[in-house]
Amino acid sequence: PLAARPSGVAAMDWPALREAVAGCEACGLCRSRRNTVFGVGHEQAQWMIVGEAPGEQEDLRGEPFVGKAGQLLDNMLRAVGLTRAEAGPEQQVYIANVLKCRPPMNRNPEPQEVAQCEPFLKRQVELVAPKLILAMGRFAVQSILQTGEPIGRLRGRVHAYHGVPVVVTYHPAYLLRNPADKSRSWEDLCLAREVLR
Ligand code: URA
Numbered sequence: 693p694l695a696a697r698p699s700g701v702a703a704m705d706w707p708a709l710r711e712a713v714a715g716c717e718a719c720g721l722c723r724s725r726r727n728t729v730f731g732v733g734h735e736q737a738q739w740m741i742v743g744e745a746p747g748e749q750e751d752l753r754g755e756p757f758v759g760k761a762g763q764l765l766d767n768m769l770r771a772v773g774l775t776r777a778e779a780g781p782e783q784q785v786y787i788a789n790v791l792k793c794r795p796p797m798n799r800n801p802e803p804q805e806v807a808q809c810e811p812f813l814k815r816q817v818e819l820v821a822p823k824l825i826l827a828m829g830r831f832a833v834q835s836i837l838q839t840g841e842p843i844g845r846l847r848g849r850v851h852a853y854h855g856v857p858v859v860v861t862y863h864p865a866y867l868l869r870n871p872a873d874k875s876r877s878w879e880d881l882c883l884a885r886e887v888l889r
Pocket residue numbers: 743744745746747750755756757758759761762789865
């Protein structure tokens with residue numbers, strides 16, 4: 693049987709949370725992962741970006757969005773004056789995923805994996821206390837907004853997660869396959885930027 697997720701996540705500081713994620717064995721993904729992927733960025737960032745789960749590159753490097761989708765994300769962020777590079781809390785974002793471990797062959801996250809991992813993301817949001825969350829893709833949106841509604845029906849307006857404004861957009865990996873939707877994603881980024889004005 694798998695060990696439970698460490699208790700007390702809701703009260704952890706950054707070092708404790710980091711350690712809890714690194715040693716988590718709450719679901720079967722701990723058996724196939726090479727590295728956990730905690731999250732990166734400014735710990736007081738105004739923008740928090742939430743993706744789905746580590747892919748192959750992320751699993752190898754222990755860092756979110758370092759593959760092809762990550763390159764597109766970096767370009768999208770740059771277009772609105774944001775960066776993952778070292779900068780102030782207004783420019784440097786914080787990036788995290790719903791799942792901290794890679795699903796084998798990049799399959800979709802299972803509901804029970806999302807449920808086990810959710811307290812980690814929730815605590816990250818509390819610690820960063822961003823002014824805006826950009827939820828990218830179906831799984832981030834489902835987890836954060838607790839809805840099964842498709843992205844197409846949720847984008848274009850501002851939602852909330854524990855009082856933090858949330859803007860929804862397509863996942864960059866989806867945009868790589870469906871470049872025609874990039875203009876919609878651009879609109880979403882502009883909406884997010886408006887929230888912070
Ligand atoms: N896709 C995600 O959702 N997250 C990553 O970190 C990489 C690819």
